[in-house]
Amino acid sequence: SRLLEGVRAYGLIVAMWMRSTMAYRASFVMTTLGNFVVTAFDFVTIMLMFAHVDALGGYTLPEIALLYGTSATAFGLSDLLFGSVDRLGRRVRDGTLDTLLVRPVPVLAQVAADRFALRRLGRITQGLLVLGYALATL
Template sequence: MAEDLRAVEGSRLADGVRAYLIIAWMWVRSTMAYRASFIMLTIGQFLGSGLDFAAIMLMFAHTPHLGGFSLGEVAFLYGTSGVALGLADLLIGNTDKLGQRVRDGSFDTLLVRPVPVFAQVAADRFALRRVGRISQTAVVLGWSFTVIEVDWTVGRVLMVPLMILSGTAIFGSLFVLGAAFQFWASDAAEVQNAFIYGGNTLTQFPPTVFAKDLVRGATFLVPLAFVNWMPALYILGRPDPLALPRLMDFASPVAAALSCAVAALAWRAGLRGYRSTGS
C-alpha cells in the first residue's frame, strides 16, 4: 500500500519534470522567433547583473577591506549568491507572473491539463535569456577562486556545489512562496522581489557589514544566511558574527529542505484557496 503510494508520487514527479521540459522547450522555440531581441536581452541581463559587481569594485577602489573581507572574498559571496539566484530565476523565476494569470483568468486553462499545475506554472514563459545573469556571476565566482586564500580540503571543495544547490533551492522556495501569495494578492509581485533581489544584494556582502538584528532576521526568519553566508564562513575560515554553533555552517541543505517544505505547503494552500474561491 505504502509502496503503491510512493510509486504514484514518484510518477507524479516524473510527469511534472517531463511536462516542465516539454513546455520550457516550447518557450525557448517561441523566443527564437525574435532572435535579435533575445540576444539583446541576454546581453542586457549580463550587463545589468554586472552593475552590482561594478558597485562593489568601485567601493574597493577606496578601501582594501569591507567589514573585514577582501575584494576576492566579497566576490566569492557575490558569485555564490548570484549563481544560486540565477539558477532559481532560470528554472522557476516566472512564477511571479502567476498573479497576472489569475487576474486575466488564463490560470484556469492550466487546471484542465493532465499534468501537474505547478510544473506548468514553473515552466511558464521560460526565459533562456536568464543565462545572462548566471554566466556573469559565474565569471566573478571563477575569478574569486583565483584570488581567495583557502585551504582546500575535500570538505571545503564539496561545500561549494552544495551551497550553490542549497542557495538555488532557498531562492526557488522564495519564488514559490511569492507565487502562492499572489493567489490572494494578485498584484503584489513586488513584495517577493524585495525578498529575492533584496536578499541577493544582502548576501553579496559579508554578514559583518550588517546590524546583528538584520543578520538574525536573515538567518531565522528568511533563511538567506544559508544561501552562502554560513557555508562561506566555513570555507573562508571566518568567525560567525552571531557566534552560532559551528554546526550551523553545514546546515544549508537542511534549511533548503525546510524552506522547500514551507513553500510546498504554501503553494498547496494557495491552490486550494483558489479552487474554492475562484479568485
C-alpha cells in the first residue's frame, strides 16, 4: 500500500514536470538533441581510438561498445528516474526538505521526482543505439 502510494505520487509529480517541459517543445527537442550529441562524442572518441588499433587490452570495438552501451543506458536511466536525489543535501542545508516532510506522500518519491528532466532521454537514446550496434555486431 505504501509502495503503491509512493509510485503514484512519483508518477503524478513526473507528469507535472513533463507537462511543464512540453510547454516549450522546441526547447525540449533542442536540449534533448544537444544532450544526445554531447554524449555521442564519448563514443566517437572510442571509435577514433579503434581506427588505429584492432584491439585495446584484448577487447574489440563491439565488445567495448557493449560495455559502453550497457553502462550509458543504465546510468542514463538512473539519472532520469532518480537524478534529483543528489540535491538532498542542499535541501537539508537550506531547509526546503521540511516542506516535503509535512506532505502525506513518501519523501523519496517527492525528492526523486523533483525537477524531473525529460531532456535526459538523449543520453539514454545514445546508449541504446550503441548497445544495439554492439548486440547486432556480436
